[in-house]
Amino acid sequence: MPPPPSSDPPKAGLVHLFALLWLGGFASRLPILAIPPVIPLIHDELHLSETEVGLLIGLPLGLFAAAAVPGSLLVARLGVRRTMLIGLTLTALASAARSASIDVLTLYAATALTGFGVAVMQPALPAQVRAWVPARVPLGTAVYTNGMVMGATFGPWLTIPLVLPWVGGSWRLDLVFWSTIIAVIAGVYAVFGPRAAGESAGTAATPHRWWPDWSDPLIWVLGLAFGSTNALYFGANAFLPDFLVAQGRQDLVASALTWLNGSQVLTSVTLLWLAGRVHRRAWPYLVFGPISLAAFAAMALGGGGWIVVAAFVLGVAAAVPFVLILALPPTLSAPGDVHRTAAGMFTISYAFAVVIPVISGALWDLAGAAWTAFIPLAVCSVIVTVLGARLSRQRGAPA
DSSP states (O other), rough: OOOOOOOOOOHHHHHHHHHHHHHHHHHHHHHHHHHHGGGHHHHHHHHHHHHHHHHHHHHHHHHHHTTTHHHHHHHHHHOHHHHHHHHHHHHHHHHGGGOOOHHHHHHHHHHHHHHHHHHHHHHHHHHHHHHGGGGGHHHHHHHHHHHHHHHHHHHHHHIIIIHHHHHTTTTHHHHHHHHHHHHHHHHHHHHHOOOOGSSSOOOOOOOOOOSOTTOOHHHHHHHHHHHHHHHHHHHHHHHHHHHHHHHTTTOOOOOOOHHHHHHHHHHHHHHHHHHHHHOSSSHHHHHHHHHHHHHHHHHHHHHHHHHHHHHHHHHHHHHHHHHHHTTTTHHSSSSGHHHHHHHHHHHHHHHHHHHHHHHHHHHHHHHHGGGGGGHHHEEEEEEHHHHEEEETTOOOOOO
């Protein structure tokens, strides 16, 4: 039998570690979701097409895909603290560099670097949970996931009513403001991050298979299902602001993004209590997949306040399968293959989530109708429903 997990530090130490985990999760989503509230301003100044808007949102997700497997190797080589410091510092600098963009190409370059910094952090966060709070892994995971949700919420919630007026309506200074917060978090990690004995570079001598088994159908089903729910969320954030502007309801952009992302907070807290009851069940996918499809229909056909209501419903419907699918690699994989399965899932899912917003933007440009951007996202709702129900019947691999 494997040795029991090490005991956690005293209560004061736990609070300290949980705070760092939360901040790490917060920083991993803040720079990505700080963009949607200012997309109309960037659109006008840099003269972006809707296809280019889709690529702007898809670029960081592409880096998430490209760095999924190498990121896990970086954690093994440098340790979680150093990896987090590298990711946080690069993210802060690259995110701030977006404010100096002179055209779409320089904006894309800075955005790609921002995505790479976040991608470095992604495998480090679950590794931190295991290294720092080994006896409280579920709670530690819930803490950093809640930080991710709050990081995705704060930008859309505070940018338009608070930050933009404070910086004179400049989208460039707005990005500098949010980047400064990430730099502060990097400083907190540098000063207060624990230097655990087992995480220094070169200490892991146990040989592990790390390359995903791309011939395993489970990896592809997980990747496409997880990619679809990611595409729902990021695609809605990308096109909802310009969609509302096209409807003549720019006044609803802030509230729609706030409810779209804020609903994730409510859902994540609720699932802390209900996760055991809905894990490996088919009905959440069969219910929330069609609900997300109905939300897109309401956005396209409705108007005014109904779009805000639909945004809230979509946020809930996207969050449920996101959390449930994220918990499946440890459940369905053989114990020694969890990291390989997860890396394969992330690679496929984020690559898929890059393509969908670009297709949505291209449809809008070709058709000249704002609602057509929601068609590929609606298809993703169907994919989540079908593949999620299939995953609920998937048998776990033998030990």
